Amino acid sequence: MIDLLYFAWVRERVGAPRERLETQAATVMELIAELKQREERYAWAFGDLTSLRVAVDQELASFEAPLAGVREVAFFPPMTGG
Template sequence: MIEVLYFAWVRERIGVPRERIETEAATVMDLINELKLREERYAWAFDDLTSLRVAVDQELSGFDAALAGVREIAFFPPMTGG
Protein backbone atom coordinates (compact mmCIF):
# COMPACT_ATOMS: atom_id res chain seq x y z
CA MET A 1 0.00 0.00 0.00
CA ILE A 2 1.17 3.47 -0.88
CA GLU A 3 -0.20 6.66 0.67
CA VAL A 4 -0.87 9.11 -2.16
CA LEU A 5 -1.23 12.80 -1.27
CA TYR A 6 -2.72 15.45 -3.55
CA PHE A 7 -2.15 19.18 -3.07
CA ALA A 8 -3.63 22.42 -4.45
CA TRP A 9 -5.45 22.08 -7.79
CA VAL A 10 -4.56 18.37 -8.01
CA ARG A 11 -6.59 17.78 -4.83
CA GLU A 12 -9.41 19.96 -6.17
CA ARG A 13 -9.64 18.00 -9.42
CA ILE A 14 -9.48 14.57 -7.80
CA GLY A 15 -11.69 15.52 -4.87
CA VAL A 16 -9.71 13.97 -2.02
CA PRO A 17 -6.56 15.11 -0.19
CA ARG A 18 -5.14 11.59 0.18
CA GLU A 19 -5.81 7.93 -0.37
CA ARG A 20 -4.15 4.58 0.19
CA ILE A 21 -3.58 2.68 -3.02
CA GLU A 22 -2.72 -0.93 -3.67
CA THR A 23 -0.62 -0.96 -6.84
CA GLU A 24 1.74 -3.09 -8.86
CA ALA A 25 3.19 0.02 -10.57
CA ALA A 26 6.98 -0.04 -10.90
CA THR A 27 7.45 3.73 -11.34
CA VAL A 28 5.63 6.97 -10.59
CA MET A 29 4.65 7.19 -14.29
CA ASP A 30 3.18 3.68 -14.15
CA LEU A 31 1.12 4.76 -11.13
CA ILE A 32 -0.07 7.90 -12.93
CA ASN A 33 -1.16 5.82 -15.92
CA GLU A 34 -2.97 3.43 -13.57
CA LEU A 35 -4.75 6.33 -11.85
CA LYS A 36 -5.73 7.95 -15.15
CA LEU A 37 -7.60 4.78 -16.08
CA ARG A 38 -9.64 4.83 -12.84
CA GLU A 39 -11.94 7.76 -13.51
CA GLU A 40 -12.16 10.93 -15.57
CA ARG A 41 -11.23 13.12 -12.59
CA TYR A 42 -7.81 11.41 -12.38
CA ALA A 43 -7.31 11.71 -16.14
CA TRP A 44 -8.06 15.44 -15.83
CA ALA A 45 -5.70 15.91 -12.88
CA PHE A 46 -2.81 14.14 -14.61
CA ASP A 47 -3.49 15.48 -18.10
CA ASP A 48 -0.56 17.95 -18.19
CA LEU A 49 2.48 16.58 -16.39
CA THR A 50 4.54 19.69 -17.21
CA SER A 51 2.55 21.51 -14.52
CA LEU A 52 2.96 18.76 -11.93
CA ARG A 53 5.70 17.81 -9.47
CA VAL A 54 6.10 14.65 -7.44
CA ALA A 55 7.77 13.78 -4.16
CA VAL A 56 8.54 10.18 -3.24
CA ASP A 57 8.89 9.61 0.50
CA GLN A 58 9.19 13.40 0.89
CA GLU A 59 12.04 13.74 -1.65
CA LEU A 60 11.45 15.67 -4.88
CA SER A 61 11.61 13.05 -7.62
CA GLY A 62 10.99 12.46 -11.29
CA PHE A 63 8.21 10.51 -12.92
CA ASP A 64 10.67 7.69 -13.62
CA ALA A 65 11.32 7.14 -9.88
CA ALA A 66 10.96 3.52 -8.77
CA LEU A 67 8.20 2.66 -6.31
CA ALA A 68 9.76 -0.43 -4.70
CA GLY A 69 9.58 0.07 -0.93
CA VAL A 70 7.98 3.52 -1.22
CA ARG A 71 5.49 4.49 1.48
CA GLU A 72 4.30 7.91 0.28
CA ILE A 73 3.90 9.82 -2.97
CA ALA A 74 2.78 13.44 -3.16
CA PHE A 75 1.58 15.27 -6.27
CA PHE A 76 1.56 19.07 -6.35
CA PRO A 77 1.99 22.04 -8.72
CA PRO A 78 5.40 23.67 -9.09
CA MET A 79 6.27 25.94 -6.18
CA THR A 80 6.78 29.61 -6.78
CA GLY A 81 7.56 32.38 -4.43
CA GLY A 82 10.04 34.92 -3.39
Protein backbone atom coordinates in the same frame (compact mmCIF):
# COMPACT_ATOMS: atom_id res chain seq x y z
CA MET B 1 0.05 -0.03 0.12
CA ILE B 2 1.10 3.46 -0.86
CA ASP B 3 -0.31 6.68 0.56
CA LEU B 4 -1.07 9.20 -2.17
CA LEU B 5 -1.22 12.87 -1.22
CA TYR B 6 -2.73 15.57 -3.45
CA PHE B 7 -2.12 19.30 -3.01
CA ALA B 8 -3.62 22.52 -4.40
CA TRP B 9 -5.47 22.13 -7.71
CA VAL B 10 -4.50 18.44 -7.91
CA ARG B 11 -6.54 17.84 -4.74
CA GLU B 12 -9.44 19.83 -6.19
CA ARG B 13 -9.48 17.80 -9.40
CA VAL B 14 -9.11 14.42 -7.69
CA GLY B 15 -11.65 15.41 -5.05
CA ALA B 16 -9.68 14.23 -2.03
CA PRO B 17 -6.54 15.27 -0.14
CA ARG B 18 -5.24 11.71 0.20
CA GLU B 19 -5.94 8.06 -0.42
CA ARG B 20 -4.31 4.71 0.17
CA LEU B 21 -3.76 2.50 -2.86
CA GLU B 22 -2.56 -1.00 -3.60
CA THR B 23 -0.58 -0.88 -6.85
CA GLN B 24 1.68 -3.02 -8.98
CA ALA B 25 3.18 0.06 -10.68
CA ALA B 26 6.98 0.00 -10.79
CA THR B 27 7.45 3.76 -11.32
CA VAL B 28 5.60 6.99 -10.63
CA MET B 29 4.73 7.23 -14.34
CA GLU B 30 3.15 3.75 -14.24
CA LEU B 31 1.21 4.80 -11.14
CA ILE B 32 -0.09 7.89 -12.95
CA ALA B 33 -1.13 5.76 -15.94
CA GLU B 34 -2.96 3.41 -13.57
CA LEU B 35 -4.74 6.30 -11.86
CA LYS B 36 -5.76 7.85 -15.19
CA GLN B 37 -7.46 4.58 -16.13
CA ARG B 38 -9.52 4.52 -12.91
CA GLU B 39 -11.77 7.54 -13.41
CA GLU B 40 -12.08 10.69 -15.49
CA ARG B 41 -11.19 12.92 -12.52
CA TYR B 42 -7.71 11.36 -12.40
CA ALA B 43 -7.30 11.75 -16.16
CA TRP B 44 -8.15 15.43 -15.70
CA ALA B 45 -5.78 15.87 -12.73
CA PHE B 46 -2.86 14.15 -14.47
CA GLY B 47 -3.54 15.36 -18.02
CA ASP B 48 -0.66 17.85 -18.17
CA LEU B 49 2.43 16.54 -16.40
CA THR B 50 4.44 19.66 -17.29
CA SER B 51 2.50 21.49 -14.58
CA LEU B 52 2.94 18.77 -11.96
CA ARG B 53 5.66 17.84 -9.51
CA VAL B 54 6.06 14.68 -7.46
CA ALA B 55 7.72 13.75 -4.18
CA VAL B 56 8.46 10.17 -3.17
CA ASP B 57 8.76 9.63 0.58
CA GLN B 58 9.03 13.43 0.99
CA GLU B 59 11.88 13.84 -1.52
CA LEU B 60 11.41 15.56 -4.88
CA ALA B 61 11.56 12.92 -7.60
CA SER B 62 11.13 12.37 -11.31
CA PHE B 63 8.20 10.60 -12.91
CA GLU B 64 10.58 7.69 -13.60
CA ALA B 65 11.32 7.21 -9.88
CA PRO B 66 10.91 3.59 -8.74
CA LEU B 67 8.16 2.75 -6.27
CA ALA B 68 9.70 -0.36 -4.69
CA GLY B 69 9.53 0.08 -0.92
CA VAL B 70 7.92 3.53 -1.18
CA ARG B 71 5.36 4.49 1.48
CA GLU B 72 4.18 7.88 0.18
CA VAL B 73 3.81 9.69 -3.13
CA ALA B 74 2.73 13.34 -3.21
CA PHE B 75 1.54 15.29 -6.25
CA PHE B 76 1.53 19.09 -6.36
CA PRO B 77 1.93 22.03 -8.75
CA PRO B 78 5.30 23.74 -9.12
CA MET B 79 6.02 26.09 -6.26
CA THR B 80 6.94 29.71 -6.83
CA GLY B 81 8.99 31.80 -4.48
CA GLY B 82 8.29 35.28 -3.35
